[in-house]
Amino acid sequence: MMGGIATDYEGRVIIDGKNTPFRGLYAAGECACVSVHGANRLGCNALLDTLVFGRRAGMQIKAFVQSVAHPKLPAKPAKSDAETIRILMKSSGKETSGNIRAELQESMMENVSVFRQKNSLTAALDKIMQLKTRYQNLAIQDKGNCFNRDLLDAIELGHLLDLAEVITRGALYREESRGAHSREDFPERDDVKFLAHTMIRYDEAKGVRIFTKPVAVTEFEPKERKY
């Protein structure tokens, strides 16, 4: 996937288009998107993301933890995760992680691969939503609590489904072609509408929301790639 957990150049996770940090939360490296060179996942960005921004995040974290008191934990911090696991373990559904994941992979490969268009992306989104419904009916066959890969697969699959939705919605939203995002129905780059970072947030009340963050254009003006 292109992108990741949005951060500023100090590794602080940001929550909006104005670089407002989420206090105390940091990300760096593979999971993060600091948008080096204005984008993410360009050649050699991974090295900067780990060596430079990993270090910067580390220094920030050190300063932060020294500046604040130990926060009070909520009464039962593990409660919601424990509940998620309990529900998964108890489920008597008929679905398995293997089947759902295989269908997800097939649809993403077919519809959200290098060349995209509205029809294929919509088909993928429908499929993801169906799979999310089926996911509710997942059964864990391994009932033990020692290296339960079945349970781990199920939890990871839930995240995969969320990520697939985010990738597909982002691709649908961006009605242009830019960098590695190639829309067959919008082959041109459109700086008027889309010279911006796509940001996606999820919360239970409002679901998935797409908004943008302006691109900071400095010395190097973004140009269309002609080679």
Added chain:
Amino acid sequence: MKSTFSVYRFDPKVDKKPRYQEYEVDAEPTDKILDCLNKIRWEQDPTLAYRYSCAHGICGSDALMINGRIELACQKLLRDFKTGNNFVIEPLPLFEVIKDLIVDLEPFFEKYRQVQPYLIAGRNESDKEFIQSSENQEFIEPALRCILCASCTAACPINRARPDYLGPAALLRAFRYIFDSRDSITDVRLKKMDNPDGVWGCKTMWWCTEVCPKEIPITKCLGQIKRALKQK
């Protein structure tokens, strides 16, 4: 192509002793052993437990006994084995089995930590580069390839007889820092090696070198430590 996998199963909470479970997998000769384990878990039996992460021979988490040889499941293809279409998959020897193909590697990493597996530069951070000659880098380069998969230590016959012996993987990491020109505690590191549970535990049996999936000449590297001790 139908292949039969006889897989070691053991759940200490349920099973009194290990058992072997047979699975039939439809696989190509170019499939990896790991692909087949994944097929078993995803299509037939999600209760099968084994470790893997990158699936490309970098993370070092899927070292297993495959047809009696220690190999990385992600690096070996079905056609690499001359045993027809039958495969026996077992956990690494030496270590205690936690479940199925997963062993407890804590003792392995405990020994690894004992050799202080990090550079002790002995100088303050400065804005100047800390230069290492390319000859020095080349000398320790083989050891840098180590992915800590534990194959060598699991294969080493000395380790089975001497539980406190550091073992090839930890000693290889010691080699990497003893001969790093930038490290400041070479003598301390060498002294730690100078005992029967250190580098003298190695009896040059070459099993570590033979099983290393990254083709590191481990035995030779350990020999360099011995030589340095003798020359002191």
